[in-house]
Each structure stands twice: as structure tokens, then as C-alpha cells.
Amino acid sequence: MQILSKDFVFFDGAQGSQLQKRGLLPGMRADIMNMTAPHIVEEIQNGYARAGSDILCTNTFGANARELHGTGYSVDEVISAAVAITKRAGMGKTLTALDVGPIGEFLAPNGNLSFQEAYELFRQQAIAGEKAGVDLVAIETMSDLLEVKAAMLAIKENTNLPIFVTMTFMKSGQTYFGCTPESFALTAERLGAAAVGLNCSLAPRDLIPVVRRMAGVTRQPLIVKPNAGMPDLNGEYNLSPEDFAGQMAEFAALGARIVGGCCGTTPSYISALREKYANLKPAPCRVEDTSGLIASPTALVEASGLKVPAERGAKGLSPEETAERALGQAEETGAEVVFVSLEGLSAQEAESVVTLIQSQNSRPLCFLSGSSAALDAALRVVSGTAAVLRGCCPEETALASRYGAVLVC
Numbered sequence: 001m002q003i004l005s006k007d008f009v010f011f012d013g014a015q016g017s018q019l020q021k022r023g024l025l026p027g028m029r030a031d032i033m034n035m036t037a038p039h040i041v042e043e044i045q046n047g048y049a050r051a052g053s054d055i056l057c058t059n060t061f062g063a064n065a066r067e068l069h070g071t072g073y074s075v076d077e078v079i080s081a082a083v084a085i086t087k088r089a090g091m092g093k094t095l096t097a098l099d100v101g102p103i104g105e106f107l108a109p110n111g112n113l114s115f116q117e118a119y120e121l122f123r124q125q126a127i128a129g130e131k132a133g134v135d136l137v138a139i140e141t142m143s144d145l146l147e148v149k150a151a152m153l154a155i156k157e158n159t160n161l162p163i164f165v166t167m168t169f170m171k172s173g174q175t176y177f178g179c180t181p182e183s184f185a186l187t188a189e190r191l192g193a194a195a196v197g198l199n200c201s202l203a204p205r206d207l208i209p210v211v212r213r214m215a216g217v218t219r220q221p222l223i224v225k226p227n228a229g230m231p232d233l234n235g236e237y238n239l240s241p242e243d244f245a246g247q248m249a250e251f252a253a254l255g256a257r258i259v260g261g262c263c264g265t266t267p268s269y270i271s272a273l274r275e276k277y278a279n280l281k282p283a284p285c286r287v288e289d290t291s292g293l294i295a296s297p298t299a300l301v302e303a304s305g306l307k308v309p310a311e312r313g314a315k316g317l318s319p320e321e322t323a324e325r326a327l328g329q330a331e332e333t334g335a336e337v338v339f340v341s342l343e344g345l346s347a348q349e350a351e352s353v354v355t356l357i358q359s360q361n362s363r364p365l366c367f368l369s370g371s372s373a374a375l376d377a378a379l380r381v382v383s384g385t386a387a388v389l390r391g392c393c394p395e396e397t398a399l400a401s402r403y404g405a406v407l408v409c
Helices: 016-020 038-051 075-090 115-132 145-156 181-190 204-215 241-254 267-277 319-333 347-358 372-380 396-403
Strands: 055-057 095-100 136-142 163-167 195-199 222-225 256-259 293-296 299-302 338-341 365-369 387-389 406-408
Touching (some): 115 145, 181 195, 181 293, 204 241, 241 256, 319 347, 347 372, 372 396, 396 406
Parallel strands (some): 136 163, 195 222
16 A cells, blocks of 8 residues: 555544544444434544544444344445545545444354354445445454454455454453454464554553564554543543653554554544654564464464374264364374364365364364365364465465465475
8 A cells, every 4th residue: 555655654533432522322323423413423534634644434333234233224325424424524635444343243152143144244344335435444443353354354355455454452462352462463464454453442551562562473564543541430531642642652663653543532632643753763674484373362383393293184073073183182292283184074064163173272273184165164264374284185375375374294
């Protein structure tokens, strides 16, 4: 993207908290204000454009078919209206990002939503956004690495839009579902993200360790969009624009190049941020070779040194038996990864095996054998990035490339 040739790119700030101050009541949907009060949404976004934002996000955080059911509005209608508002607000000076947040229901094995159901919801949003003329998609506030993957695949397989993606991290340095900064950044880069990073949750200073960890594994531009501190009982956040900008300045030395705000921030925060960054330069990328790394949400493993078992697995096992066998061998040998044979399994069965293993295991996966269809289905639902044994199937190279997997001997 041409805009990424700049030293720093400035996002906008909060919309939800601004809408609440302009009439959005508890229980009301922010995205419906695109239809019922477009002038208010445009006023907020125009404030960010005038403050110096290079990218404005549409007011579509939860505008998926599941969440919009029963509102009387379709995904196409809400997104089309939102994009038109954001383009007017930008006055021809800003890029328009389709804002995509979590679906609102957990994916299996943490919940009941299937990967394909999530993919379809994100697909509808992405197609509607591209049709309406957005410049990119900003996936944000994610906690589940598998949901990130579903969203990214839905966008890149159905549109030509660049993808920015951020997760939200707690003081523990992990997301709500335990995903680490390293696993997220590596996975998102492998899947083709144009930029990766974090948003929401905490004040800037609290997120310095998280950004530092991301910077150690990815060469992609880093996005940092924290909150304006923590809210008090009245919902007022404790960092002033100047304090917020002062804390944000530390991220330039860590390699952050795309900055903005989340909850509690206003156009004045973006103005202060631009002023603070005027005399800063982004740090050079110092990432070493990560091409051999694979990841589960909680662990990174160097795949090039894996001791692959000689036995490739037995045919005729059910998905449950296959998963149990793979997990048992990993426990018995103390392996850093779970070696999985997909021998004789259909695509649907292979997907079931991965889901079963991921519900009981935090190690990355390495696939030993199976058909191209089975490997495709398995890699698609891996939460993170996997390894694939060379000779596994005829299409192993193309599949590894598609899903960010690593080929091993």
C-alpha cells in the first residue's frame, strides 16, 4: 500500500464513546445510526479527518448478519451507508477502512459457532465493503486467533482488499483466550496481513511489552491503538490528550508506524498524537529469520529441527481415534508439537480431528500424511500456523503457502 511508505500513518480514535455522548443509549446498536442519524456519525468522523487522521474506520464494528438479524437492515444496506458517510467525512483526504470486529459468538471449540459459519459472516461483510468502495479492511478487537484466521481468509479469498488486523491484549500479555503477541503476529503475517498490532484494553504504557514482543517476530508495520487510560465510574478516561500522546511516543522506538486511539479518545487525541510524532522516526526492523517457526495460540516452535516419527499413522481410524492417538503420542514422547496423520480421512473428518486436538492441546501441529483435500481442510482450521511433512500430498506446497504453513523434511 502506498500509504505505508510514510514514516507514520495516523488512524482515527473512538467512535462508540463519541456516539454515546451524542444520543446512543445502552442497548442501542451503533451501526444502526448509519441509517437513523448519519449526520452524527459523519460529524464524529469528520472531526478525526480535520484532526489529521490518514485512515477513517467505518461505523460497522459489529455489522454482520448474525448481529443485524431482526433490525430490519441487511449487511449490504448498513455497510453501504456507513462507507458513504466515512467517505464524505474524509473530504477526499483520507482512506476508508471497513471496520470489522468479533462476530459476537465464540467459535468451536470455545463456543458453538463453526469456522465455516464465521467465515461466511465475514465474507458477506468483506464483499459488501469492497462493493461500497473501501480502501482496506481493519479487523480489530479480536481475542481468538481462529476467528482472526476466519476473517482474514474470508477477506483475501473473496476481495482484493489489504488487511490491517489487531487483537486486544490484557495486562497478562495475552488475549482473553490466551493468544500471545508472537503467535498472533506470526500467524497474521503468514496469512497476508499488510499490518498487524493491537487495540483497546489498556493505556499505552501498559502495552509496551506486548508491542515489543510483536516487533520481535514480524516485519510488517505495527499498529498501536490503545485506550485513553481507564474509565472512572462516570465513563471518563483518565489520560489527557497530551498524556496519551506522551506515552504513545515510546512506540516509535519499537517499530510502530500506524498509530491511533481506541476507547476514550477523541479528535484532540489524534491532534496531540500528530504533534508528538512530528519529530520522531520509526525504528528499523530488526527481526531475525522466522521462516521456520510454527505457532499455536500460546506457543512458538522451530519446525526445522523437528524429529518426525517414522510411522505415518494407520488407515481406518475414526476422527476421535486419530486425535486420541496423536495426543497420546505427544504426551508419551514429550514432543513440542502434535504429529497428526490424516491418512484415509475425508476433508470433513480431517477438520474434526484438528478441532478435537485443539480443544485438548496447546502445542502446534505437524501433518504427516493424507490427501490434498484432507490437508486443505485441516490447515484451514488450525488456530495458528502448522508444519507439513514433505511428501504428504501432491498439493502440499500450494496448501502450505495458502495457509502460512512450513514444509519440513
